[in-house]
Amino acid sequence: MKEIEVSGKTVEEAIENALKSLGAKREEVEVSILEEGSKGFLGLLGSRQARVKVVLPDSPEKVINEFLTKVLADMHIEAGIEIRPREGYYFVSFHGKDLGILIGHRGETLDALQYLTNLAVNRILQNKIRIILDVEGYRKRREQTLINLARRLSNRVKETGNRIVLEPMNPQERRVIHTALQNDSQILTFSEGQEPNRKVVIALRH
Amino acid sequence: MKDLLITLAKALVDHPDQVSVNQIEGEKSVILELRVAQEDMGKVIGKQGRIARAIRTLVKAAAAHEGKRVVVEIIH
Numbered sequence: 001m002k003e004i005e006v007s008g009k010t011v012e013e014a015i016e017n018a019l020k021s022l023g024a025k026r027e028e029v030e031v032s033i034l035e036e037g038s039k040g041f042l043g044l045l046g047s048r049q050a051r052v053k054v055v056l057p058d059s060p061e062k063v064i065n066e067f068l069t070k071v072l073a074d075m076h077i078e079a080g081i082e083i084r085p086r087e088g089y090y091f092v093s094f095h096g097k098d099l100g101i102l103i104g105h106r107g108e109t110l111d112a113l114q115y116l117t118n119l120a121v122n123r124i125l126q127n128k129i130r131i132i133l134d135v136e137g138y139r140k141r142r143e144q145t146l147i148n149l150a151r152r153l154s155n156r157v158k159e160t161g162n163r164i165v166l167e168p169m170n171p172q173e174r175r176v177i178h179t180a181l182q183n184d185s186q187i188l189t190f191s192e193g194q195e196p197n198r199k200v201v202i203a204l205r206h
Numbered sequence: 207m208k209d210l211l212i213t214l215a216k217a218l219v220d221h222p223d224q225v226s227v228n229q230i231e232g233e234k235s236v237i238l239e240l241r242v243a244q245e246d247m248g249k250v251i252g253k254q255g256r257i258a259r260a261i262r263t264l265v266k267a268a269a270a271h272e273g274k275r276v277v278v279e280i281i282h
Contacts, residue, residue, distance in 0.1 A: 119218055
């Protein structure tokens with residue numbers, strides 16, 4: 001976070017000066033007026049400069065990067081961090097060798113880090129953001145694996161008539177299964193059990 | 207592992223200066239005792255222990271990376 005106090009003939013001029021020295025845009029900063037300023041009599045007697053305090057909060061990218069850099073260092077993991085703003089969220093992707101440790105069993109380590117990153121970063125930022133973490137395209141691959149699994153198991157349900165209960169999954173993964181089978185008129189999917197052991201059930205629709 | 211636990215806890219609480227971790231070495235495993243300010247307990251435990259679970263998952267992953275077993279205890 002950067003904070004400066006700047007003067008000018010008018011409030012507008014003071015803000016302009018502040019933005020110039022911060023190298024920031026108007027919509028990025030918070031301005032508080034310390035002194036309105038006045039022209040005085042004939043622009044001479046009793047003229048007072050306007051004074052403003054301008055605060056430039058840290059960007060979400062910077063806050064995310066600082067937190068994750070520290071966590072990776074503490075875990076003795078060497079990885080590049082790439083942060084891209086997307087529609088409605090920030091997509092963070094780790095690059096490097098042997099990052100399986102960061103993914104964990106079925107992505108549980110990555111999900112834990114993602115959850116904690118969202119909490120830690122949103123404690124600092126004024127406006128809440130959503131952060132999604134990924135390692136070398138893992139999320140996409142996992143999604144495709146789940147879609148394939150859903151199709152394969154739904155075929156078996158149709159052959160045998162028996163329902164199949166999947167292993168526990170988080171809400172995002174369960175949604176992938178439900179979505180993959182929602183247009184299948186012979187198949188019904190629903191979830192049962194309590195978090196974090198909630199499981200998708202694939203059954204025949206009667 | 208200890209550093210990681212301190213980093214995570216400090217990033218979640220209102221009183222980072224009151225975060226401390228005591229490391230107890232066992233034969234095969236390490237116990238990490240986490241202490242935070244009383245009013246910050248909820249910040250490291252979370253609803254139905256969700257935050258504590260995420261912290262443990264991450265610290266265990268770091269420990270496995272070093273070939274160790276670790277238990278994280280949150281001390282009241």
